[in-house]
Amino acid sequence: MEKAVFYHAGCPVCVNAEQDILKIIDRSKYDPEVVHLGQDPTRIPEAEVVGVESVPALWLNQNVLHINFGASLTDVKNG
């Protein structure tokens, strides 16, 4: 199983994107984790390290797909 992490911050754009991504992702190959950076800000540094610049974003082994444009990580940090 490959890892996939969906980072979001609870915004409406994020929630819609989360539903779509979790619906299309092939569960036979991926084990998706959903991280709510608003509720779990301890994961923000990790998100920055892997290349997440805005949420919602989907991290797939090395690559980050930024989906729509919800909020920058700076906005998430500033609450």
Added chain:
Amino acid sequence: MEKAVFYHAGCPVCVNAEQDILKIIDRSKYDPEVVHLGQDPTRIPEAEVVGVESVPALWLNQNVLHINFGASLTDVKNG
């Protein structure tokens, strides 16, 4: 099978996103079509009607996921 259409315009951002999307998408549920709007500009009006505002974008039955930000449809039209 549900329909999924990935609209792009051949830019490097688009190509990377295409590879990722085609890799994660569950082929048991979706039959993805890839449309290169630069090579097939006759599909641009359709893309606009379904809500595509920039490429790369993934259209999934009613919803459009805009991925990263490659180019606006205006840029694609203006070649």
